[in-house]
Amino acid sequence: MKTLTRLHSAALAALALITSAVGQSAPAAGNTDAGPPRPIAEEAAVLEKGRISARRRALARLATHPDPEADKLLLAQFDRYRAGDLPPAIWLDFFEAAAKRNHPALKAMLAEREEMLAKSRDALSRFRECLEGGDGEAGRLVFATKAEAGCIRCHTVSGEGGKIGPDLTWLRNAMDRTQILESIIAPNSSIATGFASAALTLKNGESIAGVVSHESADELTVTSIVDGKKTTVKTADIAQRTPLPSPMPPHFGAALDKRAIRDLVEFIAAGD
Numbered sequence: 018m019k020t021l022t023r024l025h026s027a028a029l030a031a032l033a034l035i036t037s038a039v040g041q042s043a044p045a046a047g048n049t050d051a052g053p054p055r056p057i058a059e060e061a062a063v064l065e066k067g068r069i070s071a072r073r074r075a076l077a078r079l080a081t082h083p084d085p086e087a088d089k090l091l092l093a094q095f096d097r098y099r100a101g102d103l104p105p106a107i108w109l110d111f112f113e114a115a116a117k118r119n120h121p122a123l124k125a126m127l128a129e130r131e132e133m134l135a136k137s138r139d140a141l142s143r144f145r146e147c148l149e150g151g152d153g154e155a156g157r158l159v160f161a162t163k164a165e166a167g168c169i170r171c172h173t174v175s176g177e178g179g180k181i182g183p184d185l186t187w188l189r190n191a192m193d194r195t196q197i198l199e200s201i202i203a204p205n206s207s208i209a210t211g212f213a214s215a216a217l218t219l220k221n222g223e224s225i226a227g228v229v230s231h232e233s234a235d236e237l238t239v240t241s242i243v244d245g246k247k248t249t250v251k252t253a254d255i256a257q258r259t260p261l262p263s264p265m266p267p268h269f270g271a272a273l274d275k276r277a278i279r280d281l282v283e284f285i286a287a288g289d
């Protein structure tokens with residue numbers, strides 16, 4: 018079993034190398050288009066009843082706004098967040114803006130929230146602000162080009178990409194945003210049907226590990242997670258079969274920033 022696990026880890030390490038060799042960084046979805054600061058009363062009016070995209074730009078301006086009243090305006094948004102009155106699509110923008118201010122009350126509130134989330138048993142709770150409001154086009158770039166993600170090596174979207182994991186164009190209709198987010202940050206919480214991984218030891222001593230992509234009474238096909246190569250073996254030739262965890266790298270929650278994760282969720286859930 019140890020050798021098999023090692024085999025699997027070696028395959029994952031090799032994959033990481035390949036991914037970083039072919040990947041190029043996607044341009045960061047920045048706030049460069051937010052424009053110069055406006056009078057606080059104007060920013061407040063936008064946050065009150067502007068469109069989501071306008072509120073997002075206002076929050077980006079408030080992050081570095083020279084007027085100290087900006088802190089009070091952000092504190093008021095915290096109250097709205099607590100009261101359930103802040104749209105989820107701008108949560109991330111709000112937390113990012115608050116974190117950039119150097120204000121004790123804002124810092125204390127952020128710290129309090131972090132502390133609460135750290136205690137939560139629900140792994141998803143730290144990423145709730147990634148569920149809505151992402152940029153699908155930026156998400157497509159993360160999916161297709163960001164080396165830390167490497168999604169396209171294993172997944173196909175709209176006819177392009179690898180076939181080691183399930184086609185995400187199809188998943189779009191089968192999963193809601195929470196499930197998509199969960200499969201990115203906690204891939205082992207559920208395994209897509211027909212994509213379970215296993216390590217096999219054959220009677221001739223050979224070892225094979227990968228995604229069991231096809232299975233019948235007398236044979237099964239294993240897809241290598243390194244090069245997508247398919248190997249078919251007879252059930253009768255298998256000495257031992259051990260289930261393996263999902264080959265989805267388990268660390269996306271740490272490797273990708275929240276903006277990239279929010280964009281990915283948008284892209285997978287709604288397209289670009």
Ligand code: HEC
Pocket residue numbers: 032160166167168169170171172181182183185188197200201204205207208209210212213228242263264265266269281285
């Ligand atoms: C090493 C190959 C590999 C990489 C890289 C990879 N995946 Fe996967 N992914 C899989 C496999 C295999 C499955 C099916 C097993 C499972 O459900 O975990 C899967 C499942 C999924 C699912 C569906 C889970 C379910 O329960 O139905 C989603 C959504 C997903 N991946 C998204 C992504 C995204 C987004 C990325 C990039 C950030 C990514 N994957 C990177 C191999 C990969």
